[in-house]
Amino acid sequence: MDALTRSQLIKRLATQAGFERCGIAPAAPIARANYLENWLAAGRAGTMDYMSRYTEMRINPAEILEGAQSVIVVSLSYNQTSPTMPPNDSNPSPQGRIAKYAWGDDYHDVLKKKLFAIADELRATLEESFETKVCVDTAPLIERELAAAAGIGWIGKNTLVLNQAQGSFFFLGAIVTTLELAPDEPVSDHCGSCTACLDACPTDAFPAAYEMDASRCISYLTIEHRSDISEELAKQMGDWLFGCDVCQDVCPFNRNVPVTKEPRFQPRPLAPSVDVGEVLEWSVEDYRKHLRGSAIKRAKLDMLQRNATIVRENAQNYRD
Numbered sequence: 001m002d003a004l005t006r007s008q009l010i011k012r013l014a015t016q017a018g019f020e021r022c023g024i025a026p027a028a029p030i031a032r033a034n035y036l037e038n039w040l041a042a043g044r045a046g047t048m049d050y051m052s053r054y055t056e057m058r059i060n061p062a063e064i065l066e067g068a069q070s071v072i073v074v075s076l077s078y079n080q081t082s083p084t085m086p087p088n089d090s091n092p093s094p095q096g097r098i099a100k101y102a103w104g105d106d107y108h109d110v111l112k113k114k115l116f117a118i119a120d121e122l123r124a125t126l127e128e129s130f131e132t133k134v135c136v137d138t139a140p141l142i143e144r145e146l147a148a149a150a151g152i153g154w155i156g157k158n159t160l161v162l163n164q165a166q167g168s169f170f171f172l173g174a175i176v177t178t179l180e181l182a183p184d185e186p187v188s189d190h191c192g193s194c195t196a197c198l199d200a201c202p203t204d205a206f207p208a209a210y211e212m213d214a215s216r217c218i219s220y221l222t223i224e225h226r227s228d229i230s231e232e233l234a235k236q237m238g239d240w241l242f243g244c245d246v247c248q249d250v251c252p253f254n255r256n257v258p259v260t261k262e263p264r265f266q267p268r269p270l271a272p273s274v275d276v277g278e279v280l281e282w283s284v285e286d287y288r289k290h291l292r293g294s295a296i297k298r299a300k301l302d303m304l305q306r307n308a309t310i311v312r313e314n315a316q317n318y319r320d
């Protein structure tokens with residue numbers, strides 16, 4: 001089978017697995033390799049020390065698998081409409097918002113299962129031997145650069161990958177492989193003169209378009225940062241308990257896009273928000289019980305309770 005026929009087969013398998021898009025990028029150094037170095041040197045990663053490890057793999061996916069030739073990149077929508085919350089006037093405790101990506105089951109499990117199934121199917125179909133490495137989020141790859149190279153979408157001014165059919169509420173996943181495949185072309189940038197995401201960010205986390213200071217981002221503060229949050233940033237967190245969707249909610253490309261077809265991304269009971277008073281009462285057992293199989297577990301109990309205290313204080317200050 002030639003490279004083009006193999007690529008067509010992979011795209012059929014990706015569609016069957018439920019991915020909305022699948023594209024191929026060459027396993028070659030990414031377009032803006034020096035950006036990561038400058039980003040780290042400027043302290044943009046905050047306390048995410050893992051971002052400064054395995055730099056050679058992040059800037060060149062071929063380093064992650066010996067003999068790698070291609071990267072298969074997929075996207076899976078997690079877009080949802082907000083489930084209706086029953087009114088509860090008797091309870092004065094404020095609600096802390098959960099970012100949409102964490103409303104359903106943990107995406108790492110969902111995407112990995114589908115990608116391993118594609119790799120198995122390929123092994124059963126192709127005669128030649130080849131290696132694969134499945135990567136979802138946690139591997140040292142800059143997935144957005146690879147997604148852009150594979151034509152999944154363009155990198156927007158808010159640094160997320162988006163496209164006209166899906167907007168940006170989707171996850172990325174990748175299979176690095178030794179197979180030779182026919183690469184796709186990048187798509188062009190349609191952000192134009194829009195600056196809605198840059199203007200709306202509550203913490204001014206964009207020093208410039210296409211550039212994020214993660215150390216100011218609410219997603220980083222609530223999920224990745226383990227110690228205290230400065231008073232200045234805490235005040236700007238508003239009612240976000242876990243993650244933040246503001247720079248996506250305002251994006252014109254996220255209006256009227258289809259909701260996810262993935263059953264495992266249907267909202268769990270803690271979506272779209274949770275009573276912060278309850279979170280502050282959680283024991284370790286409650287935390288485990290409520291968050292089994294959820295991406296919210298990325299934040300430890302003490303971090304969620306720190307966030308809950310901030311949301312409660314912000315609600316109090318808003319009322320005063």
Ligand code: B12
Pocket residue numbers: 030032033035036039048099100101136137138139140141142143144145155156158159160161162168169170171172173209210211212214217219220223224242243244245247
């Ligand atoms: C660390 C990380 C974070 C950090 C830092 C984010 C950041 N911008 O770097 C924090 C915790 C803040 C975060 C937040 C979120 N994240 Co996150 N995160 C990651 C992770 C693990 C690594 C990202 C990384 O390498 N950053 C380092 C910097 C240097 O990379 P970069 O920002 O992508 O920069 C590149 C481009 O911006 C580009 N660039 C630079 N200049 C220019 C100029 C132009 C003109 C262009 C076009 C490009 C460009 O070059 C850079 C280097 O290649 C990836 C998974 C992965 N392995 O890739 C998920 C990932 C990026 N996150 C994801 C998600 C869903 C989120 C959130 C939406 C979650 C939420 N709701 O709270 C937010 C979104 C915030 C935002 N606006 O980006 C998805 C994004 C999917 C998509 N559609 O793009 C990913 C891909 C996970 C996944 N597998 O699906 N995240």
Ligand code: SF4
Pocket residue numbers: 158200201202203204205206212216217218219243244245246247248
């Ligand atoms: S996720 Fe929220 S805090 Fe982070 S850059 Fe986007 S709008 Fe700003």
Ligand code: SF4
Pocket residue numbers: 156157158162190191194195196197198247250251252253
């Ligand atoms: S809000 Fe505007 S500038 Fe930001 S990513 Fe969407 S289209 Fe691009």
